[in-house]
Amino acid sequence: MEALKERIRQEGQNLGRGILKIDSFLNHQIDAALLAQVGEEIAARFTAARSTRILTAEVSGIIPAVMTGKVLGLPVVYARKHKPITMMEPVFVDSAPSHTKGGEVLLMVSPEFLHKGDRVLIVDDFLASGKTIDGLARIVQNAGAELVGIAAVVEKSFEMGRETLAHWGVPIESMAIITDMSDGKIELA
Amino acid sequence: MEALKERIRQEGQNLGRGILKIDSFLNHQIDAALLAQVGEEIAARFTAARSTRILTAEVSGIIPAVMTGKVLGLPVVYARKHKPITMMEPVFVDSAPSHTKGGEVLLMVSPEFLHKGDRVLIVDDFLASGKTIDGLARIVQNAGAELVGIAAVVEKSFEMGRETLAHWGVPIESMAIITDMSDGKIELA
Numbered sequence: 001m002e003a004l005k006e007r008i009r010q011e012g013q014n015l016g017r018g019i020l021k022i023d024s025f026l027n028h029q030i031d032a033a034l035l036a037q038v039g040e041e042i043a044a045r046f047t048a049a050r051s052t053r054i055l056t057a058e059v060s061g062i063i064p065a066v067m068t069g070k071v072l073g074l075p076v077v078y079a080r081k082h083k084p085i086t087m088m089e090p091v092f093v094d095s096a097p098s099h100t101k102g103g104e105v106l107l108m109v110s111p112e113f114l115h116k117g118d119r120v121l122i123v124d125d126f127l128a129s130g131k132t133i134d135g136l137a138r139i140v141q142n143a144g145a146e147l148v149g150i151a152a153v154v155e156k157s158f159e160m161g162r163e164t165l166a167h168w169g170v171p172i173e174s175m176a177i178i179t180d181m182s183d184g185k186i187e188l189a
Numbered sequence: 190m191e192a193l194k195e196r197i198r199q200e201g202q203n204l205g206r207g208i209l210k211i212d213s214f215l216n217h218q219i220d221a222a223l224l225a226q227v228g229e230e231i232a233a234r235f236t237a238a239r240s241t242r243i244l245t246a247e248v249s250g251i252i253p254a255v256m257t258g259k260v261l262g263l264p265v266v267y268a269r270k271h272k273p274i275t276m277m278e279p280v281f282v283d284s285a286p287s288h289t290k291g292g293e294v295l296l297m298v299s300p301e302f303l304h305k306g307d308r309v310l311i312v313d314d315f316l317a318s319g320k321t322i323d324g325l326a327r328i329v330q331n332a333g334a335e336l337v338g339i340a341a342v343v344e345k346s347f348e349m350g351r352e353t354l355a356h357w358g359v360p361i362e363s364m365a366i367i368t369d370m371s372d373g374k375i376e377l378a
Contacts, residue, residue: 021275029302032259070221084289100273113218
């Protein structure tokens with residue numbers, strides 16, 4: 001997606017240790033028009049997957065997931081990292097290390113909104129180590145649903161998330177791929 | 190907004206102590222089409238406000254805020270409750286009690302995305318006690334920006350948030366107003 005790559009080139013900041021700051025359009029301030037385009041592109045790449053549901057994780061995955069869900073006409077469910085009191089019944093729980101906050105985060109999804117037989121497309125903001133998406137995929141499996149695809153807004157291919165997720169055997173699509181962030185670089189594929 | 194009220198009537202659950210569970214279309218699963226309609230309605234009610242920026246708080250405020258921002262062509266900024274490592278510089282910080290998670294939550298906004306002279310429309314999922322929105326409004330004030338309006342998807346009028354926020358002297362619009370949740374009721378205005 002050229003529009004997205006251009007914004008990363010112009011506004012992305014390499015903070016070192018593989019941390020890309022794109023707070024000006026995705027992770028703190030949101031450019032709704034750009035994210036709507038991202039949603040259209042993800043939807044176009046996964047029309048053949050015949051998904052019945054989109055799964056993401058709070059917080060920043062929600063926007064591209066909702067924009068994709070709007071195009072495909074699908075419900076979007078976001079895994080909670082902090083349990084609200086409205087989540088009372090037993091829930092699916094998994095965990096993943098947090099890239100930008102440190103420590104381990106929980107991923108919690110209510111069985112009310114993820115069912116056996118669902119065909120699930122996972123959409124997230126970043127595909128880095130792949131561990132958050134791997135956790136979401138395990139939740140899909142535990143629910144007896146079928147994972148049909150994985151989409152990310154930005155992939156950092158040098159963190160090998162694609163390899164981590166290969167065992168799921170589903171298509172993986174990223175709207176922009178960063179191949180190298182060593183020495184302050186932001187190299188786009 | 191009749192479509193929203195109808196969904197609250199059909200799917201809303203009164204969990205007691207003023208807690209409304211609408212996880213099936215806003216707070217865990219998201220109905221993107223309904224939220225797009227909500228965004229259009231908020232945008233329509235605030236066209237005269239000539240906002241330059243929308244401010245919300247993570248997590249569930251983000252979706253109606255982005256849908257509104259898309260219609261009005263405005264940047265959307267969401268206050269962070271947990272500090273990511275991409276947030277390094279001094280930030281505006283305020284706090285509010287959490288309704289659904291207990292305790293106090295922080296609200297953090299980077300001065301990169303909120304400027305003196307900005308005309309800010311606050312959009313959030315709930316207007317209950319008004320304390321979260323009050324915290325956001327103080328951040329707007331501290332940034333030297335001007336608050337021009339407040340929009341909520343669902344207002345619980347019996348928690349008096351509208352009264353708490355009256356001192357800001359700006360229009361307050363809610364897409365659905367719940368007037369009574371005593372004795373298991375969900376009374377809509």
